[in-house]
Amino acid sequence: MGYQYTRERDYKEGLISSNLQLVNFQMGDDLEDGVTPREFFDRNNKRIDKLRITLFDNDGKIIFTSEKGECSVIMAHFEERIISIGSANIVKQIYNDQEYIYAITRHNDITICSSLPYSISFIEVFSDNNAFLIVIIAISVLISIIGYITSTLYRSLESATKELDKEHEVALREEQDKIRLKRQLTNNINHELKTPVCSILGYTEMIMNNPDISMESCRTFVGKAYDQAERLRHLMTDLSTITRIDEAGEMIDKESVDLHKMVDDLIDDVMPQSEKQNITIKSNICEPTVVYGNHSLLYSIFRNLVDNAIAYSGGRCIWIDLKSESDDAYYFSVRDNGIGIEQKHLQYIFERFYRVDKGRSRKLGGTGLGLSIVKNAVLFHGGIIEARIEELGGLEFVFSLKK
């Protein structure tokens, strides 16, 4: 807009200057032809509104002025000054707050000074140039819209890229974690398998290398080898369960499972051990509490938690409770009133092969995979699980299962 204003102003000034110069030349010619200054002025004043003409002789005296009265004298003196300072043909001057353009021409012994007041304000330029103003505003609006769209697009692209980067980072970390866990698992498996296999080899070698061994010792060694083989079988079963959930989750069959009946059966199944240790098991799971899932995995969740409470807690009671339910999930708790575990173990307890008391776990035939199976099975059924240390002693496992 500034550029357009300057352009318009230069154009107008140029137009006025050339008109005034033309007037001066014409006047010079007309004066030679005998036309009086007044006649010339009257003729041209009709054509050019607000035109002023003053003539000076060589001594700078006023020969003619178009203005009348006192004003004419003041104006004429003002023009005198202009002539003295104006070496150029065209001079711009301000008089009485009004801008004037003067054209000064020497013709023989006369100096012709014609002038026109002019003003050109910013608003004037643009009120005369509606079309230009509209185009400028339209372009500005268009540029603003394009700017807004571009910046919005840029911002959303930036956030999408950041989101994608974050997702990639998470995926990469998950992949690295998986590889690390797999390597850890392989190392642990080797270690866990070695112990029973070495024991079995040891006992059988002992029998083979001692042909005179007594029947009783032979029965003892065979019994020990059998126990180790049992442990090996147990380990294989647990490993295959974990691998099944990990690698072929989508192949696992699902059906409607009534957890009320399943937990009742479970209590019957563990009765021999619980009675032997004088432990009472209570359940409040009402009928029907139905989950769409895999029966054997659901059973292993409750079974591992109850087996652990019987084996490690040293408590007198185990509670299997349905705490609450939402539209799409059940919330359970399995807790005991035993010794619990130290806080520092809590964060590792679901890791594969993690045991609080290694010796006791092995002695009791534990594989260190029980809680890892529980966690994977809960996740498989769309739930989450966490372990809590009970204030009055004992351990509580709280978990959800999708209906």
Ligand code: ADP
């Ligand atoms: P394990 O095969 O040794 O039983 P788990 O993964 O089932 O392996 O359990 C991990 C460890 O958590 C166990 O070795 C045991 O020390 C501890 N644990 C599990 N449940 C209880 C409980 N109810 N009370 C005390 N300790 C427990």
